[in-house]
Amino acid sequence: MRRHPDLRRSLRLRHGQTFAWRPAAPVDAAMIWTWWTRPDLTYWGTAPRLGRIGPPPYDAGTVRQYLELPPERLGVTPLVGALDGTPVAYAETYAKGDSPLASVPVIEDSARGSHLLVDPVARVDRRIVFEIVVDGVDWSFETWPEADHYIGDPDVRNRSMLHLHSMLGMRQVAVVELPHKTASLVAISRADWSARREQLAAVIRR
Template identity: 30%
Template structure:
């Protein structure tokens, strides 16, 4: 589990803090980087076979059209993405739940076990209409410490996320993208029957976003660092929710 809440739309003073709309406006991808993204999606990020068997390759999942725009996942590369990720982590609204404020080394220490691990958690940028604007972790919940706290099923897949720019908070973008990413997981991981999440119960906007995205509230769970709402989106009922 990450050290703090995977907030969909942080509720703490969403229009205040050290970052604003400019954190996304200056991140428009160049043609060279867009070509790099396309190549990465075609060839994969170079994970070994064992890693790909755990979660596939989220970077190769095709972008989807949403009400907010064209959205896709791009596996994190620290040499490219660290400055913006660290800046997002230092936004007070994000730091209140993720607790990763500080120098870039704090973000690196959070990313490194995932990047150097066996592929059970894949950190990604969420790219909306060519602009990186969110951070996602797609992880095998049944292989995560979370599985000690709920009746996990094989291939349960979890999501953590944060919305990076103030402009994209509080207007339903988190809900739209949560539904899109849950659909991407279910479409590309056929053995996954459920997408799960565990937002902090105190983060009402986050819990509300999951509910609006088709997740159901399953239980309250006591985790080492928080009391969480266990949210589940079932493959069986995805068309009805």
């Protein structure tokens, strides 16, 4: 099992706002439950996550139990992101070898990935989301030097996330049948990210 550190990160955005990541805590359960159960939310997979706790019905208390699981059972590090102090995002960072993708041989098990959910009600500007995601890839490569790739596993029907990964320079390396979705395994190597990073910085500066 890979290490699950106490991850924290603060980013000064281009237009002056501050975005900060911190570990998600059980006290965040009601807020996260509200985000996970938005009627307009698609492809997030609330039930497969909370299925680790037990059968439905699920509620905010189940999310609290989920966040209280030890890292060796959870397999991800849950994070909450705040824009100028207001929570607007939830993420889970993970090692491929600790995830359902562990059996896919085309990428090393130490590769890092993440799942991101931005509060639909917050209406965070897409340019800000892009800045946050670019910094998130930087953060992953800085924090886990053993990772040669950054990966994603969006549902093949999730066009917005597929487009976002494409903008990052990530390429599909496999289509994977997971218990709750057909996933497009996308990846970018550390070397390719270094080459791509200046182009992305120019996009952010526009």
